[in-house]
Amino acid sequence: MSNTILQNLQIVFREVFNNTTLIITPLSSAKDIPLWDSLMHITLIASIESKFKISFSFNEVMQFNNVGDIIQVIDQRLKR
Amino acid sequence: MLKNSLYQFEEPISLGFLKSVLSFPERNAVFVAEQYYSYQRLWELVDFIYRQIPTDKTYQTIGIYCNNDIFTYASILAVNLYGAAYVPLNQKFPAVRNKNYIEQCALKLILSSSESVELTMISKDVKVIFTKVDNHEITKRPFQFTSYKKTEQPISYILFTSGTTGIPKGVPVSHSNANYFFNFFLSNYDFNEKDRFLQVYELTFDGSVFSFFMPLLVGACCYVLPDEGIKVFKIPEYLKNFNITVVILVPSVLRYIEQYIDVFLFPALRYSFFAGEALFYELVMRWKKSLPNGNIHNFYGPTETTILCTRYEFDEKKSNEESINGIVPLGKLFEGMSFMIVDENNQPIDKGELCIAGHQVISGYLNNQNQDRFFIRDSVRYYKTGDMVSLNKNGNLIFYGRTDRQVKINGFRVELGEIENTISNYTKTNVVVMCNSSENNMNKLIAYIETKTINENSLIEELRTFLPNYMIPQNFIPIEKFALNLNGKIDREKFKNI
Numbered sequence: 001m002s003n004t005i006l007q008n009l010q011i012v013f014r015e016v017f018n019n020t021t022l023i024i025t026p027l028s029s030a031k032d033i034p035l036w037d038s039l040m041h042i043t044l045i046a047s048i049e050s051k052f053k054i055s056f057s058f059n060e061v062m063q064f065n066n067v068g069d070i071i072q073v074i075d076q077r078l079k080r
Numbered sequence: 081m082l083k084n085s086l087y088q089f090e091e092p093i094s095l096g097f098l099k100s101v102l103s104f105p106e107r108n109a110v111f112v113a114e115q116y117y118s119y120q121r122l123w124e125l126v127d128f129i130y131r132q133i134p135t136d137k138t139y140q141t142i143g144i145y146c147n148n149d150i151f152t153y154a155s156i157l158a159v160n161l162y163g164a165a166y167v168p169l170n171q172k173f174p175a176v177r178n179k180n181y182i183e184q185c186a187l188k189l190i191l192s193s194s195e196s197v198e199l200t201m202i203s204k205d206v207k208v209i210f211t212k213v214d215n216h217e218i219t220k221r222p223f224q225f226t227s228y229k230k231t232e233q234p235i236s237y238i239l240f241t242s243g244t245t246g247i248p249k250g251v252p253v254s255h256s257n258a259n260y261f262f263n264f265f266l267s268n269y270d271f272n273e274k275d276r277f278l279q280v281y282e283l284t285f286d287g288s289v290f291s292f293f294m295p296l297l298v299g300a301c302c303y304v305l306p307d308e309g310i311k312v313f314k315i316p317e318y319l320k321n322f323n324i325t326v327v328i329l330v331p332s333v334l335r336y337i338e339q340y341i342d343v344f345l346f347p348a349l350r351y352s353f354f355a356g357e358a359l360f361y362e363l364v365m366r367w368k369k370s371l372p373n374g375n376i377h378n379f380y381g382p383t384e385t386t387i388l389c390t391r392y393e394f395d396e397k398k399s400n401e402e403s404i405n406g407i408v409p410l411g412k413l414f415e416g417m418s419f420m421i422v423d424e425n426n427q428p429i430d431k432g433e434l435c436i437a438g439h440q441v442i443s444g445y446l447n448n449q450n451q452d453r454f455f456i457r458d459s460v461r462y463y464k465t466g467d468m469v470s471l472n473k474n475g476n477l478i479f480y481g482r483t484d485r486q487v488k489i490n491g492f493r494v495e496l497g498e499i500e501n502t503i504s505n506y507t508k509t510n511v512v513v514m515c516n517s518s519e520n521n522m523n524k525l526i527a528y529i530e531t532k533t534i535n536e537n538s539l540i541e542e543l544r545t546f547l548p549n550y551m552i553p554q555n556f557i558p559i560e561k562f563a564l565n566l567n568g569k570i571d572r573e574k575f576k577n578i
Contacts, residue, residue, distance in 0.1 A: 018536070030310060035540075037549055038312040038336050038490070039522070058340035062317055065309050 005052075005071045005078075012047045016040065026068030052078070089259040089439075091227070093236065094160040096262070096297035098123075098225050104273050104299040105223075111322070112150050112304040119299070120223075125154040126161065128218045129191065129211050130228060133162055140233045141165045143182060143190035143206070146283045148307040151193035151211040153292065156283070159191070160236065163229035165252060167238045168283040171198070174545050177248065178202050184250050184446055185238055238446060239286055241383055241493045242486070242551070246501035250446025257386040258289070260439035262297060264414045265290075269351070271326065273299030276348075278318055278327040280305045285492070286387045287328055287356065295326075312336045316344050323348035328379075330356040330491030334363050335522050344370040355379040355388055356491030358479060360521060361403040364394055380410040380479070383493075384453070384463050386440035389417050390477060402472060409476040410469065414440070419477070420462060421469060426455055431470040433483050435462035487515040489523050489550045496525075499551055503527055506542045507534075510562055513553060514575050525553035528575060534558045 006026065014022050017035060030036040036044075045064075049055055052074055060073045097119075100109070105120040117125070129151070133139065142159045146152050146168050159166040167185050169178045179202045182190075190203055193212040236258045240248040265271065271294065279291035279302050295302040303322050305314055312333055318324060324346070331354050334341065349371045354364075359378045368376060381388035392399075392411025402409050413419055417438030423429040437460045444451065453464050468480040485496040496513045503511045510530040515523050534556050543552050557578075565571040 031308075034544065035549065035552070038310055039554075041310045041313075042336055058316070058337075058343055061340070062313055064313075 002071055002075060005074050006067070008051060009048065009067060009070065009074075012044070012051050016044050016047050024067050026071060027066055029066040048074070054078070089256045089263075090234065091259070092160045092163060092229065092255050093258050093262060093293055093297070094157045095227075096293070097126075097157055098161075098223075100273075100296055100299040101223060102225050107273055107299055108301040109296060110150060110153055110302045110304065112153065113148060113306070115150070116301075117150055122150070122154060122157075123223055124218055124220050125150060126157045127221065127223075128213065129155050130158040130161055132191075132209050132211065133158070133189070133230075134207070134209075135230075137188075138231050139164045139189050140231060141167055141185045141187055141235070141238065143167045143169050143185070143187040144283070145169045145190055145192035145194070145199055145208075146171065147193045148304065149193050149212070151213075152283070153302075153304070155191040155193070155211050156292070157296075161228040163231040163233065165233065165235035165238050169202075170282055170284040170548075171196070172282070173284070173548050175202050176546055177548070180248060181240055181250070182206060184240075184248075237289065239284060239383055242495040242498050243449075244485070244495045244497040246498050246505075248498075249449050251383045251442060252444075252446055253286075253289075253383075253386050253442055257440050257442060258293075260416060261386045261388070261414075262293065264416075265294060266297065267415070271295070271298045271300060275300035275325045275350070276303060276322055277301070278303050278305065278315070278322075278324045280311065280315060280327070280329065280333075286383050287330070287491070290328060290387055300326075316340070316346075319346045319349060320344075325350045326353070327351070328353035328355060330354070331359045331363065332357060332490045332522060334367055338363070338366075341366050341370060345372070346370055346374070347372055349374040352376045353379055355381065357488045358521075359408040360406050361399060361408055362406060364399070364408060365396065368394075368396070378408045378411060380467075380477070381440075382436075382463070382465050384442050384445075385417070385436050385438075385465075386442070389414050389436060389438070389440055392476060402474065402476060402478070404478050404480070407479055409472065410479050411476050413438070413477075416440075418460070420457070421471065422464075426457065426464075431480070432468065434465045434467045434469040434477065436465060437462045487523055487525075489515075489525065492548075492550050494525075494551055499525065499527065499547065499553065502543060502546050503529065503539070506539065507531060510570060512562070512570060512572060512575050514578075524555075525551070526555045526557060527553040528557050528559050528562075528578075530560070530562050531558050532560055 054077045101119045101123045108116045109119040109122040110117045142164045144155050175198050189207045191211050234254045235252045236255045238252045243249045277295040281288035352374050376394040378392040379388040380390040390410045392409045420435045421432045423432045441463045466484050469477045499513045500511045512528045514526050563571045563574045
């Protein structure tokens, strides 16, 4: 399940950052991807919510320190 | 004399910090990098760094290569006590930009709590002192409330703003400018040692001067937002977890967390200040619900008039009536400040450019740039803000927009001309940069480049060597041929309709 989520997240990241060669891993964070600032973060969250058809709470969004955290929350939400 | 102070307006503001060390040595002064520092402990660090400044010559300006740690903040205090102007250097800015700041300020000394390749590169011919030390290395000496000034030069700090020509402008704010500014807050607010202020800004942004120094002047604690991760989401976390009582934010912050505002509750927040951008009434009304015990005040002020110089106290009913285009008024000038509204000939008019005079207005830009931004009328010296305003029947200034091509991106001043020149230097073509407001009133930059195709990745990489991230356009659009107006110049009006 996590691998599928990562693959789908990769699609989202590439679209949001307009970079077709971008590779993300569970450890990827704002430190690793240039232009991942507050504005892009909002865009990213909105795109992830649209892709996975879920809506994150603020508490969940606060936990997003890296891609792995995002995967974990998505995984939990999809299992509900 | 300043209110609640023992010193004169020309003295460094950090003397107020010394007063707090005397009065509240055991109270927490700063929380940074997950650690508290008492006033006594902070003083020991400040004094230690102060004593590292070489005594073989006198420095008028000292650079601070900023990190999110106590040594950086202690360095600011040390330099201010020394009497020199502190010049913050932001690691997130391109090296070329920092190098330009160093050259413009003729820096001969930089304090840094970290080493880096970039610092080595930009500090050629500049002495660098490393300020990060282990506890056992800090030698202490008895505290004395006295002057530590080694120079009588009048400038407190120098910050830079975007310049239309592509070269940033240095804004030197004097000790006197700063003291008059803080005196307004000491006289009009009940800040005290029990308050907890949140510091969210980069040290190269003048909001940080308020957020850092204000609590230290009253014995309160300054909580510094960590730099890791997405900062804007840490703001509600800190407001809640640390029971912050005073915060000043750029309105954009609310836009970023807009969809979550309704779940926030901050009963400890006494004062929620806004500044740096237009504040929208509908957004404040939603935010207001999160602050059952808080007062919301809107402020305005260019860097050139020392951080903030007008204030408006938000009130649901009154503000609804006074807001024009949904924008909350700028309010009234601080005591000791005055204004004029002028037309393009600097003649008084009801709706026009706001010009400000008074103790908080700087004497001029670094190296006498842009002297045309100042003029004298009836023996009073005014600064031309470039903001379009009028005065309403309640004596509050109302904001309409800019008179020029300067915009705000997340509170940062951006001259569109600076971005155009930078792109044009690389592409060797005509460039027009526009700033559009999205549905949620957030500004976005779009660059139109007169060319058939654009290699966006290379262009962005090139821009990142000259411009901070917030100045890099979100979209790049190639246009084979720009339309010209009757004067043969690029018809910028056409870009407004795209």
